[in-house]
Amino acid sequence: MTEHRDYQGAKMGMWIFLFTEILLFGGLFVLYSVTLGRYPTEFHEASKLLDVTMGTTNTVVLITSSLFAALSVVGLQRGNPRAAKGFILLTLGLACCFLVIKYFEWSHKIHAGLYPGGETLVQWEPGRQAFFSLYYTMTGLHGLHVIIGMGVFLWVWTRIAAGTCTPAHFVALENAGLYWHLVDLIWIYLFPLYYLIT
Amino acid sequence: MTTDAVSPGFMASGGKSWVREWLFTLDHKRIGMLYLWCITAFFAVGVLLGLVIRMELFWPGKDFIGQQAYNAIFTMHGVIMIFIVVIPSIPAAFGNLFLPLQLGAEDVAFPRLNTFSFWLYAIGGATALISLFTGGGAPDTGWTFYVPFSAATTTNVSVAVAAVFILGFSSILTGLNFIVTIHRLRAPGLTWTRLTLFAWALYATAWIQVLATPILSITVLLIVVERVLGLGIFDPARGGDPILYQHLFWIYSHPAVYIMILPAMGVISDIIPVFCRKSIFGYKTIVGSSLAIAFAGSLVWAHHMFVSGMSDTAVMVFSFLTFIVAVPSAVKVFNWLSTMYKGSIRLEPPLIYALGFIFLFAMGGITGLVLGSAGTDMHVHDTYFVVGHFHYVIFGGTGFGMFAAIHYWFPKMYGRMYNRKQAIAAALILVVGLNGLYFPMYLLGLEGMPRRYYDYLPQFTSLHQLSTYGSWITFVGLALMLWNLIRSRYRGEPVGRNPWKAATLEWTLPSPPPTHNFDTEPVVTHGPYDFSQVRDDDGA
Ligand code: HEM
Ligand SMILES: [Cu+2]
Numbered sequence: 046m047t048e049h050r051d052y053q054g055a056k057m058g059m060w061i062f063l064f065t066e067i068l069l070f071g072g073l074f075v076l077y078s079v080t081l082g083r084y085p086t087e088f089h090e091a092s093k094l095l096d097v098t099m100g101t102t103n104t105v106v107l108i109t110s111s112l113f114a115a116l117s118v119v120g121l122q123r124g125n126p127r128a129a130k131g132f133i134l135l136t137l138g139l140a141c142c143f144l145v146i147k148y149f150e151w152s153h154k155i156h157a158g159l160y161p162g163g164e165t166l167v168q169w170e171p172g173r174q175a176f177f178s179l180y181y182t183m184t185g186l187h188g189l190h191v192i193i194g195m196g197v198f199l200w201v202w203t204r205i206a207a208g209t210c211t212p213a214h215f216v217a218l219e220n221a222g223l224y225w226h227l228v229d230l231i232w233i234y235l236f237p238l239y240y241l242i243t
Numbered sequence: 244m245t246t247d248a249v250s251p252g253f254m255a256s257g258g259k260s261w262v263r264e265w266l267f268t269l270d271h272k273r274i275g276m277l278y279l280w281c282i283t284a285f286f287a288v289g290v291l292l293g294l295v296i297r298m299e300l301f302w303p304g305k306d307f308i309g310q311q312a313y314n315a316i317f318t319m320h321g322v323i324m325i326f327i328v329v330i331p332s333i334p335a336a337f338g339n340l341f342l343p344l345q346l347g348a349e350d351v352a353f354p355r356l357n358t359f360s361f362w363l364y365a366i367g368g369a370t371a372l373i374s375l376f377t378g379g380g381a382p383d384t385g386w387t388f389y390v391p392f393s394a395a396t397t398t399n400v401s402v403a404v405a406a407v408f409i410l411g412f413s414s415i416l417t418g419l420n421f422i423v424t425i426h427r428l429r430a431p432g433l434t435w436t437r438l439t440l441f442a443w444a445l446y447a448t449a450w451i452q453v454l455a456t457p458i459l460s461i462t463v464l465l466i467v468v469e470r471v472l473g474l475g476i477f478d479p480a481r482g483g484d485p486i487l488y489q490h491l492f493w494i495y496s497h498p499a500v501y502i503m504i505l506p507a508m509g510v511i512s513d514i515i516p517v518f519c520r521k522s523i524f525g526y527k528t529i530v531g532s533s534l535a536i537a538f539a540g541s542l543v544w545a546h547h548m549f550v551s552g553m554s555d556t557a558v559m560v561f562s563f564l565t566f567i568v569a570v571p572s573a574v575k576v577f578n579w580l581s582t583m584y585k586g587s588i589r590l591e592p593p594l595i596y597a598l599g600f601i602f603l604f605a606m607g608g609i610t611g612l613v614l615g616s617a618g619t620d621m622h623v624h625d626t627y628f629v630v631g632h633f634h635y636v637i638f639g640g641t642g643f644g645m646f647a648a649i650h651y652w653f654p655k656m657y658g659r660m661y662n663r664k665q666a667i668a669a670a671l672i673l674v675v676g677l678n679g680l681y682f683p684m685y686l687l688g689l690e691g692m693p694r695r696y697y698d699y700l701p702q703f704t705s706l707h708q709l710s711t712y713g714s715w716i717t718f719v720g721l722a723l724m725l726w727n728l729i730r731s732r733y734r735g736e737p738v739g740r741n742p743w744k745a746a747t748l749e750w751t752l753p754s755p756p757p758t759h760n761f762d763t764e765p766v767v768t769h770g771p772y773d774f775s776q777v778r779d780d781d782g783a
Binding site for chain 2: 051053054057058061062064065066068069070071072073075076079080083084087161162170171172173174175176178179181182186
């Protein structure tokens, strides 16, 4: 069968897929808003326990990685695969950074017994427990998306290296970039909802 | 009966190993075939489980299986039938087989993704089966996995919902693939108003698949999170809310009933004009009603929750919206009947199944209105009336749509014709069987027999027995149909390109079609139901 290339089709498919991802998180955002409506003061209290500095750092890290992702697409479009590969590595580096910070945040909370079933959390009223249940679910699912995004970028990197993702056919990289922007975008909503509602 | 050789077409072996040729195939037709066979196999399993349920209910009290086994069996019956059989049935099997052909395309937009969807389907199906035999025993929650029970039970719910998650992902990717295919790969001249109604139905379905399924994915994921990690999402003691689960579940699962029925309606809309030699009545209304169903169907989920403690205003609003969504379905029925009016009707098996569809679907749809009016629903909610309703629409609707599709496209898939008398006999037996099986359920429900019960009061005995007899008749009909098809696949009379003299593109290809669909890209000059230029290839 002849290789069939359809730039617009590939982009369209990616956009529709991103839409399903938004809906996936949308379910969680609905849960969040209903629960927030029910326990406004408890959410307010619980939110104080999160580390705003770490959250802010992570936001900056992720936005910067998104910039590098965009630069790698531009690099390839301008006919420079080496630059594209370099920017991908920078993106991946910052993604690692994000995960490491997240790891410290989580392990710190878990040490303090602030996890579902943990000794501190079980003694609290349902509202605060709900806050942390949702916090772990949503940031956890987001973290999973970061890891998937890294996998996608690694794969595109090998395709550029192998010469199958080229300045003439860059849609794979472009779609990876779109995915990464989505991951970034979701975090930009998660950050204020969890860290800044105090 | 002859056994002349038929050119194998896309089924021809290319000399590679069977696994490479089939499981790694990129050909949409082969993928469609794989789905068809898997769905048929799972359907057989689901039917057997259903027969066991009916047997157990023959007498009140214990007949031959225990309560826990009963709960597990009706749960797996539901999970298999809904998520593994009915939802993928027509889109994944016949959509893959015939959508690209009807568009004049070489394949779907993303062939690799298509193979991947099939793998996900196979893995999801296998996972569902694994959940039966591992862990704390087969899940016993019912196919809706309602919390708090699904969060608390020790049976293997986590694995079962993981299966649903994987299957959902497969469904999303199929929908995505079809949307892009329909937008990008239509042959020259194939404008949107020359699209077949089957393609239109798949298009509307695909959007529901893409927009509704992610909500199901996240919902079942939350059950896993709650069970495995102990996070309190739906547990009130930990700040959760079980009613939210029902909202999230039905926000997917009500639209999902249209994933089940719209493709069947598309098949019926393609079949009726061919066997009446008349262009479809109201092409644009049918298209519009498909899109309207897809849209309005997304707004009515809470009619499953009238008695779960919503506000009275919400109940009234959702009741009203439910009535609205019945309108486009009725519009389609009127369009089909108007198409038949004064047509030159040929009562071939596909048309018989289509008529069975219209009759049974109407029986189910009308009782849907009884359920959709909050007042009457209070009375019959969670009774056998609901069971009767959804079996009429799902089995009588989607199931018959599937059977109609098989009988319509069988000669195209295999290059052979089945025994028409037997096919018609099977259809009639099935209509009798289904009414015997499900009509008593309406009466049981009206008299107050709750659904999902292992035991019942003695006054319900005769209606239950009637229903069980109906299940046997249904089984005979299914067995006859299957036997006829399997035998004809090897020994049926060879047919040419266009035994029904239909006007859509797939019938211009040899039967079965070659691996490369079209030698030269077809140029479309007329609509799908314009029979004036159809060539008589077979003299049939
Ligand atoms: C189009 C095909 C349809 C399918 C495949 C379908 C399927 C189903 C299914 C599977 C259920 C049972 C859910 C459960 O297990 O609790 C159900 C219940 C229900 N259906 Fe349908 N349905 C269809 C059409 C309709 C229509 C047209 C209406 C109304 C106009 C309707 C109204 C209802 C209502 C109100 C219930 C909930 C009953 C209760 O739980 O008390 N359905 N349907
Ligand atoms: Cu519904």
